[in-house]
Amino acid sequence: MQRKHILAAILGAAWANSIILGPAWAAGPSVFLEDQTWTELRALIDAGTTTIIVPIGGTEQSGPDMALGKHNVRVKLLAGKIAERLGNALVAPVIAYVPEGTISPPTEHMKFPGTITISDQLFEGLLESAARSFKLHGFKTIVLIGDHGGYQSDETVVADRLNAEWKKTPVRVFADLGYYKITEDGYVQKLLAAGATRAEIGTHAGLADTSLSLALDPSLVRADQLATKKLGPGDGVFGDPARASAAFGQLGVDLIVDGTTQAIRDFIANQPK
Secondary structure, three states: OHHHHHHHHHHHHHHHHHHHHOOHHHHOOOOEHHHOOHHHHHHHHHOOOOEEEEEEOOOOOOOOOEOOOHHHHHHHHHHHHHHHHHOOEEEOOOEOOEOOOOOOOOOHHHHOOOOOEOOHHHHHHHHHHHHHHHHHOOOOEEEEEEOOHHHHHHHHHHHHHHHHHOOOOOOEEEEOOHHHHHHHOHHHHHHHHOOOOHHHHOOEOOHHHHHHHHHHOHHHEOHHHHHHOOOOHHHOOEOOHHHOOHHHHHHHHHHHHHHHHHHHHHHHHOOOO
16 A cells, blocks of 8 residues: 555646646757657758758767767767758767777777777768768768768768769768867867966876866766876876866857858858759
């Protein structure tokens, strides 16, 4: 009898919440393709949502203080912000399997557990198949953005190949290498101006990288690891993340969203009408 009363109380609370809060989707339409039904997607495309952003991440080590999936989480969140800003774009599912070095012998991040790699040929084939799918279903601008530096040239190879093939159609692929370049240039300059040093900023899992994760999803970062010891190359860290903060990271978020949004608008504006 007691269990029945408890179950009734739980169901009653759930019902009350549904009345007060409404269904989960009531907050507003999602910009993520995987949240749509096929009929909803068709309607969106017919109404002019013909830009699709393909977020490319990667699953790799980032030291003992940052989750293996940082690139996947970050690029999805950033792509969502960019799509919302554009107003006529959707975000494809994140591509999490990318080139990360060789397996035998293990090179680069493959020396650390959890890193997953595929060949450049397979990666390019994946991007190409995804782009062909989007073209089939009515998207006109297919944007590739990559959160990791190792495959930027592959994005260009695919975009150039498909654009040459599709030159008599209105469909184009935009390999926006600027998305990643911002993290190497503009973001670094902003951090220096804010008081960070180049040694802290680093090139991988340092202050810049860690701060970007803190600004977007703090759960990616293990604060206790940052506080316990000085991390270095032996830990998979190149830079010093000890002073990383969400405030530092927001500098990068703003630059990436602003810069990428404008780059996509410029690309579309420069296409033949």
